[in-house]
Amino acid sequence: MLIYVLRALVKMAVTLLVIVTLVFFATRLSGNPVDFVLGDGISREDRELLIAYYGLDATIGSQYWRYLVSVFSGEFGLSFLERRPVSQIVFERAWPSLKLLLSAISFTLIVSVPLGILAAIYRTSIIGSVVMVIAFLGYAVPAFIIGILLVLIFGYTLNWLPVIGDGSALHFIMPTLAISGMLVAAITRFTRNAMLDVLSQDYMRTARAKGLPEWVVILKHGLRNASITLLSVIGLQIAGLAASGSVVVEAIFAWPGIGDLLVRSAILRDYPVLQFAVLSVAIVVIVINAAVDIAYAYADPRIRLAKG
Amino acid sequence: MSGPVLAVEDLRISFGTHEAVKGLSFEIHARETLALVGESGSGKSATALAILRLIEREGGTIRSGRILLADGDANQDLRQLDDAQLTRLRGNAISMVFQEPMTSLNPVLKIGDQVAEVFIRHRGLSRRDALKAAQETLDQVRIPEPARRLDQYPHELSGGLRQRVMIAMALACRPRLLICDEPTTALDVTTQAEILSLIRSLQAEIGMGVLFITHDMGVVAEMADRVVVLRHGEKIEEAAVEDLFARPQAAYSKKLMAATPKLGTGSSTRAAGTNMVLEVDGLSTRFASKAGLFSKTSQGVLAVNGVSIKVARGETLGLVGESGCGKSTLARSILRLIEPESGTVLLDGKHLTGSSKAELRQSRKEAQMIFQDPYASLNPRLPVHELITEPARIHGLVSRKDQKELAAQLVARVGLETDAIHRFAHQFSGGQRQRLCIARALSVEPKLIVADEAVSALDVSIARQITDLMLELQARDGLAFLFISHDIAVVERVSHRIAVMYRGEIVETGPAGQLLAAPRHAYTRRLLSAVPSGIPVRSRKQAPRVFAEDAPVSLSA
Structure with missing residues (x-):
């Protein structure tokens, strides 16, 4: 088990290095920030001076090296625009995003896993069909449509829920629903398929032959096994959500999150902020993946015991 | 003796429009073993699942009939019970052992929890007491180190041990009826003999009635008091086991008996040629244990250890041994489907080992393989x-x-x-x-065909037809066979010579008749003693005592 965890962690570190590198080169594809920040009304000498000040005149190699050194010493630089440490800017934004993410994940799991199980058990009856139709609908409607519809109904027409910001618990309801829509649909379908797979296994028959009531058979013997397949899917979906899924929804509800920050800093070519924000998201994704790997081993003794 | 533990009357089961069981009736008394015999599709398993009322889950319907379980002086008709009543009976008054020990245990739950579950459910024990009881039960089914097994997962146990765990679960609440659905079909002969003797002795101890489902007449002879022969869902014959073996009445029963290979009936092969088709010398194959993150590759396991065998034109070499002994690995190493570590393989005079990829592909047409499934x-x-x-x-x-x-x-x-x-x-x-x-x-x-358990998954009569076909092809075209099987009786019938494999090594090779009549190696003797004799136990004086598995036999005979 220990070796397995170590292996997951080493894999994580390597991925991180690759991402740090990619982020550096990718952010430099969009042009020179000096042009954008200062515009046209600047003398040639001042321009040269600024470029030298920011270190943008060095070769790409030495810029990369300086970047690496500062990344590993925890020095991510100042925002070109706000002149504050980027870590401070990003962390301010990270917490609201994380709260929204957690709220969406909890909602998704609470709704979709039971739905998926029901759909699997009643696959031949009307219940299963209804669940699957709803799931397909959710899959087909993008988050921004759900978001706008919610705003229209509960914000504009009924005036029940606040639309802008993250001030209270009520503020969470609509963004959570908007983000979860597709996720609920996806995970309901995966839960159903994983359960269908498990329901036909021999050990389920053994469990019934032992005289266990049906709900114990389904939840203890069935779901434990289905969760192995589910874990990897849920991990992927959550990681995808953390990476990009909430950008649009955050924009709709003016959520002071990291998605909004990413978009703005990319448009303004605020390299340090953009770099650090992308890195933070990447780190979250990698951590989620490593956590899923480890959870996977916890759920499946065959993996745990085979690899350490 | 009081009435029967279980009486099935005019049972009809159908799957959709197909009628799988057509008006079957039988009775089982306490301490009695009734064998339900038939080939696949005869409705044996459907009957078993119907008794537990699990057939509905598999898409079947009980059309008519009564399934009466003795309950004190009264009889309960299992068809009339509701779900709650049924869960109280299952695993308690009636339990079942399934065919596939590999897939019948839940892979993500510890053995201890899976056995304890029964005690918690039916005896109302606390988890701690239930685990203690589970340990005792594991001990009862003669699983070595029961305390350690509680914390193990199914994949850490061999097939034989897993089947013992299944039996432990089934017998935990001392049921009145035990249903065994081909419990040893997936196991090799030595393990089969152990499991069968275990079931017999536990039956003597607990006194339950046993419904034993099998297609193997050898196993019937070991286990049954009475036999019901089933074909296409209908009862063909019912008789006491001695009578059935001595004087089978129905034509189908006779055919079934005839198709069952019996040890000591001799080989049906013709004389073999003298040109060597396959010469294997000192072949070893190692399975490297996976390299860890910080550790170098360790030594690994020698799955095949210095094996030398020869097969001549028109000859069949039978390769026997229990599962996991390296038979299949040897076959694959010979054809270099797995890369051997050392040794040479000469196929029709050409080196297979050490040849290039292109040459290897050319040579492969001289040797073809037939697989189990x-x-x-x-x-x-x-x-x-x-x-x-x-x-x-x-x-x-x-x-x-x-x-x-x-x-x-x-x-x-x-x-x-x-x-x-x-x-x-x-x-x-x-x-x-x-x-x-x-x-x-x-x-x-090809010059050589490697048949890896090629008839093990087939019904006896079909298996017989396939081996007949192999013999015929050999007689006509002079094909050489490497015939791998754990079923020694089948091997005897098709082989000129037999090689016995144990833990990666060939412990004994010899002409079929001679090797079986006078085995020299201790392991060969153990293997042979485990083969069902096909003579009903009740006609014999004393059942052979078989010892628990994992008792290793010394390799230096």
Whole structure:
């Protein structure tokens, strides 16, 4: 088990290095920030001076090296625009995003896993069909449509829920629903398929032959096994959500999150902020993946015991 | 003696429109073992699941009949009970042991929890007491180190041990009726003998009635007091076991008895040639244990250890040994499907070991393989004429336009109709599929066919037809066979010589008759003593005592 965890962690570190590198080169594809920040009304000498000040005149190699050194010493630089440490800017934004993410994940799991199980058990009856139709609908409607519809109904027409910001618990309801829509649909379908797979296994028959009531058979013997397949899917979906899924929804509800920050800093070519924000998201994704790997081993003794 | 523990009256089960069981009646008394015998599709398993009322879950329906379980002086009709009443009976008054110990235990739950569950459910014990009881039960089914097993997962246990765990679970609440559905079919002979003797002794101890389902007449002779022969869902014959073996009445029973291979009936082979087709010398194959993150590759396991065997033209060498002894690895190493570590393989005078990829591909047409599972080893998307001529196409022996002609010749050689070549694999039965596998092997005119458990998954009468076909092909074309099986009686029938494999090494080789009559190695003797004799136990003086597994036999006989 220990070796397995170590292996997951080493894999994580390597991925991180690759991402740090990619982020550096990718952010430099969009042009020179000096042009954008200062515009046209600047003398040639001042321009040269600024470029030298920011270190943008060095070769790409030495810029990369300086970047690496500062990344590993925890020095991510100042925002070109706000002149504050980027870590401070990003962390301010990270917490609201994380709260929204957690709220969406909890909602998704609470709704979709039971739905998926029901759909699997009643696959031949009307219940299963209804669940699957709803799931397909959710899959087909993008988050921004759900978001706008919610705003229209509960914000504009009924005036029940606040639309802008993250001030209270009520503020969470609509963004959570908007983000979860597709996720609920996806995970309901995966839960159903994983359960269908498990329901036909021999050990389920053994469990019934032992005289266990049906709900114990389904939840203890069935779901434990289905969760192995589910874990990897849920991990992927959550990681995808953390990476990009909430950008649009955050924009709709003016959520002071990291998605909004990413978009703005990319448009303004605020390299340090953009770099650090992308890195933070990447780190979250990698951590989620490593956590899923480890959870996977916890759920499946065959993996745990085979690899350490 | 009081009335029967279980009485089944006029049971009818159907799957959709297909009627699987047609008015079956039988009774089982306490301390009695009733064997339900028949080939696949005869409705044996459907009957078993119907008694537990689990058949509905498999898509079946009980159309009519009564299933009466003795309950004190009264009888309960299991068909009238509701779900709650049924869960109280299952695993408590009636329990079942299934065929596949590999898949019948939950892979993510500890053994201890799975056994304890029964005590918690039916005896209302706390988890701690239930685990203690589970340990005692594991001890009762003679599982070594029961305390350690509680914390193990199913995949850490051998097939035999897993089946013992299944039996422990089934017998935990001392049921009145135990249903065993082919409990030893997936196990090798030595393990089978242990499991059978375990069931017998626990029956004597607990006194339950046993419904024993099997297709193996050898196992019937070991276990049964009475036998019901089933065919297409109908009872063909019911008799005491001695009577059935001495004087089978129905024609089908006679056929079933005749098809069952019995040890000591001799070999049906013709004289073999003298030219060596296969010469294997000092072949070793190592399975490297996976390298850890910080550790170098460790030594690994020698799955095949210095094996030397020879097969002549027109000869069959039978390779026997229990599962996990390295038989299949040896076969694959010979054809270099797995890379051996050392040793040489000469196929028809040409070196297979050390040859280049291209040369190896050329040589492979001299040796073809037939696998155990005829369902998994045929591509379901190819029509038969492409399927069975594919090797010939790969080796450039046949042009596209001659393909169908070759296919027609091949299916004729394996005894199938010519129009079979336009069909697909799923349209054939298991036996017919295995014929197709043989036809495919024959398409490149090989010198040697390696048959890896080629008849183990088939019903006895079908298996007999397939081995007959192999003998016929050998007599006509001088084919050499390496016939791998754990079923010694089958091996005896088809083999000129037999090699016995134990823990990666060949412990004994010799002419079939001689080796079986006078085994020299201790392991061979143990293997032979485990084979069901086909003589009903009740007709014998004393059942042979078989010791628990994992008692290793010294390799230096």
